[in-house]
Amino acid sequence: MRVEEPQLDLTATPASTGVVVHRAWQKHALTFLMVFGPGLIVMEADNDAGAVSTYMQAGGQYGLHLLWLLLVLLPICYFVQEMVARLGIATGKGHAAMIYERFGKWWGHFSLIDLLAVNFLTLITEFAAISLALSALGVSPYVSVPVSALGLTLMVVTGSYLRWERTVIALCLIDLTWFGLAYVVHPNWAAVAHNTMVPTLPPGGMSSGLVFLVIAIVGTTIAPWQLFFQQSCVAEKRLRFSDLKWARLDTLIGATFTVCVAGAMMLVGNYGYQHGIAFQDPAQFAGAILPTAGHFARNGILLLMVNAAVLGTTAISLASAWAYGEVRGWEHSLHKKLWEAPGFYATYIACVGAAAAIVLIPHLPLQLVIISVQVFAGLILPSAIIFLQLLLNDHALLGDRWVNRPWNNWINWTIIVVLFALSLLLAAQVMLPKLFA
Amino acid sequence: MTCMQNSCPPEYFRVVHPLEDATEQKCISEGLGQIAMTPSVRLSLKILRGYLTLMTAMLLYHVLDLAGALRHFKL
Numbered sequence: 118m119r120v121e122e123p124q125l126d127l128t129a130t131p132a133s134t135g136v137v138v139h140r141a142w143q144k145h146a147l148t149f150l151m152v153f154g155p156g157l158i159v160m161e162a163d164n165d166a167g168a169v170s171t172y173m174q175a176g177g178q179y180g181l182h183l184l185w186l187l188l189v190l191l192p193i194c195y196f197v198q199e200m201v202a203r204l205g206i207a208t209g210k211g212h213a214a215m216i217y218e219r220f221g222k223w224w225g226h227f228s229l230i231d232l233l234a235v236n237f238l239t240l241i242t243e244f245a246a247i248s249l250a251l252s253a254l255g256v257s258p259y260v261s262v263p264v265s266a267l268g269l270t271l272m273v274v275t276g277s278y279l280r281w282e283r284t285v286i287a288l289c290l291i292d293l294t295w296f297g298l299a300y301v302v303h304p305n306w307a308a309v310a311h312n313t314m315v316p317t318l319p320p321g322g323m324s325s326g327l328v329f330l331v332i333a334i335v336g337t338t339i340a341p342w343q344l345f346f347q348q349s350c351v352a353e354k355r356l357r358f359s360d361l362k363w364a365r366l367d368t369l370i371g372a373t374f375t376v377c378v379a380g381a382m383m384l385v386g387n388y389g390y391q392h393g394i395a396f397q398d399p400a401q402f403a404g405a406i407l408p409t410a411g412h413f414a415r416n417g418i419l420l421l422m423v424n425a426a427v428l429g430t431t432a433i434s435l436a437s438a439w440a441y442g443e444v445r446g447w448e449h450s451l452h453k454k455l456w457e458a459p460g461f462y463a464t465y466i467a468c469v470g471a472a473a474a475i476v477l478i479p480h481l482p483l484q485l486v487i488i489s490v491q492v493f494a495g496l497i498l499p500s501a502i503i504f505l506q507l508l509l510n511d512h513a514l515l516g517d518r519w520v521n522r523p524w525n526n527w528i529n530w531t532i533i534v535v536l537f538a539l540s541l542l543l544a545a546q547v548m549l550p551k552l553f554a
Numbered sequence: 555m556t557c558m559q560n561s562c563p564p565e566y567f568r569v570v571h572p573l574e575d576a577t578e579q580k581c582i583s584e585g586l587g588q589i590a591m592t593p594s595v596r597l598s599l600k601i602l603r604g605y606l607t608l609m610t611a612m613l614l615y616h617v618l619d620l621a622g623a624l625r626h627f628k629l
Contacts, residue, residue: 134571134574135568135569135570135571135574135575136568136569137566137567137569138566138567138569139566139567140567143567147569148569151572152572207580208581208583209578209580210580210583215583218583218584218586219583219586219588219589220588220589279573354572355572355573355575355578356572357575357578358578360572452573492609492613496606496609499602499605500605500606503599503601506598507594507595507598508589510594511589513586514581514583514586515581516581519581541605541608541609544609544613547616548613548615548616549612549615549616
């Protein structure tokens with residue numbers, strides 16, 4: 118067993134760095150603000166274009182009846198991502214690197230290839246959403262998609278992690294507009310409160326459509342790339358052992374914010390349920406509600422759909438670039454200039470560029486892409502989460518201080534069993550649809 | 555506003571950004587090799603292999619079904 122007690126080399130900290138404050142609360146507040154970021158970003162970026170579509174469909178098909186599910190998912194999101202943050206702080210390494218080191222090359226290759234595949238396919242759906250939403254606003258896909266890809270590349274090649282982080286936090290805060298949209302569609306707030314706190318079934322009762330929408334919501338809320346992203350992001354930001362409590366708070370705030378935004382999306386979708394507006398995607402819905410809900414609602418949905426896709430794209434591409442860079446032993450940091458970490462940036466740019474290019478292919482079979490995302494996610498999520506749980510019980514690696522407590526393990530194994538079952542059910546529904554006909 | 559470490563009165567706190575702070579000694583994984591195969595690790599990996607085998611079988615069935623290769627086996 119080889120565990121080294123964490124030590125801080127105080128002599129290496131220049132005395133001129135940092136900010137001096139006079140009160141303990143100021144110290145805590147400032148430290149939190151400095152640590153804040155990865156938790157919010159990983160959670161809110163998960164409200165990507167696919168999530169917007171899923172949550173709005175949930176509202177459109179079942180009204181307010183699935184709001185309670187978001188409340189159930191809040192602690193699940195938190196507990197899973199807290200483990201990731203803890204592992205990242207304790208080891209200073211990403212999830213892909215840890216799987217390679219502790220479980221060997223076979224599991225390492227499997228996880229990496231699966232992650233890269235599901236991430237790339239998801240990126241195609243993000244660019245498809247950008248194309249769809251901006252087409253509805255009169256912008257040609259041949260303009261919107263390349264410009265978005267260029268903007269997404271410029272966001273990361275500045276050689277500054279903090280610049281990227283601040284930009285992305287600003288994009289996350291734009292999602293506050295969902296609350297404004299939810300307000301203008303005038304839901305019944307008493308019913309909202311009731312359906313959030315009390316699980317209820319829609320008028321048609323339990324159906325296979327309802328079951329699979331529930332599974333889709335769970336799959337949307339807990340995505341495999343999140344595990345890889347947050348651990349790499351925490352390592353990139355060089356969070357210290359003493360930052361763990363603030364990283365937990367960051368994760369909790371991120372989870373709460375994300376669930377609230379998801380709830381707002383359902384409320385907006387509920388407008389369709391109330392007014393009998395059937396829709397296939399949010400862009401179609403936005404166009405349909407223009408006469409009754411006005412331009413703010415229509416343009417707001419379309420622009421927020423673009424924002425969601427941009428957030429998802431930058432986080433997912435970075436999750437891929439970090440994971441691939443870690444495993445290849447390349448420089449893999451946003452602190453580095455383009456020429457200092459060429460492999461890392463090339464991976465990011467290749468992911469973004471190739472996904473954007475594919476979306477511009479006429480008659481792209483997008484439905485096949487979406488199904489493939491679900492299948493690959495069904496493979497990677499349970500395995501990544503099992504590795505996470507085993508690593509968090511690895512005393513040889515983490516010592517007694519950072520491993521899971523018994524209560525932690527009970528909660529996490531319960532979550533894992535549920536995720537296994539739901540992933541299997543979703544995959545079975547996608548691949549063996551006749552079983553559920 | 556900055557000050558030297560020793561010149562700050564005790565009620566002053568210096569807050570340093572993680573990116574500007576000294577590098578910490580993290581838990582070291584180099585040289586540890588692969589994770590110890592305890593019964594729980596072995597069981598977890600077995601379950602994972604079973605799950606992945608099942609998923610692969612379903613995927614294979616789906617691909618064969620789409621390709622029309624299973625037409626002769628249907629009732």
